Amino acid sequence: MFDLTGMTALVTGASGGIGSSIAKALAAQGARLAVSGSNAEKLEAFRAELGGDHVAVVANLSDAASVDALVPQAVEALGGKLDILVNNAGVTRDNLAMRMKDEEWDTVIRVNLEAAFRLMRAAAKPMMKARFGRMISVTSIVGVTGNPGQANYAASKAGLIGMSKSMAQELASRGITVNCVAPGFIT
Template structure:
């Protein structure tokens, strides 16, 4: 079940905590990956790790494609580069994103613009580009990583919440446009996920965060990777326009 052998995937922000967990989950199920990110050295090291651990099962070497999502020209070339390298594109995972937190009264225009450009606009451009080869193939899986705060809001993150909520709305619209071509478009909304950043928090702050979660702990990157592997699979073919909230019960939506 959830076997992705023979399928190809492009994962953005792949060398980060959640992104690498998603990439590893897809590769473990047999997909061949194009991993993308802006840090060439970090991305190359991760691609080599993927090839060492999962290269053979994926039917060929995984590849890396460096892309700065704030550069519209690079964004426009990312999907065509993935298709050229992989031969086709079955799965797109829009995971990359940035935060530029500030209270609304203090938020600078550039803090708003950067988050919207990278988190929302780049996701739109990549979905638009991926839709073309997927429509020709009459198959595709588009998975967008949003956030619980795109539903609940969060003080100091008007820009980030707007971008994540916008991705959810875009996904529902595109899901309706592409459903007849056997292409699904879904979101995963993580709650608190344990990362290198959260590991550095004081114990008291970690305890306060965990107290908000009925399961009493933060999630792991693997929890998001498992959700992505399901949504990418053939078995998830009747699920589209939906958001999987992976948050340990912190918000039951």
């Protein structure tokens, strides 16, 4: 693959599914990780499974204060730098739009879009200082095509795609790339 020795990375939603696979791949290539998730026990077990000098940072991405604290905590734990941010964490609250409660809409937008924005904005600071950085967000094909019963999820993922395109243009001159990966349906 590629050598990430000496690089640091923060991966959200790291203790399961796509996030754990991303974290394992980054660690296998030599990156030092801050793995993040909301379940402290599960997260610590995953960090231990990774071995090495990785750290676990518990965060609730539906809480703005927790989100705002995540990047500074990760940067400190990783020795003062952050090279790679992977926005992987996400939630669904599926329901037909006509039956969707405001809370279902708000939760999905808050976690999938607003938290990603706050993390990217915070990560841009140390990356701009270093004149290097990689931001990768896991979106979804649903953000491109839509899907019945997932208006909130589709909006959050489409928003993440658009936001990433805008931030890519804003940050490119500083040596920072911003990209998305949009998996199809996963069972």
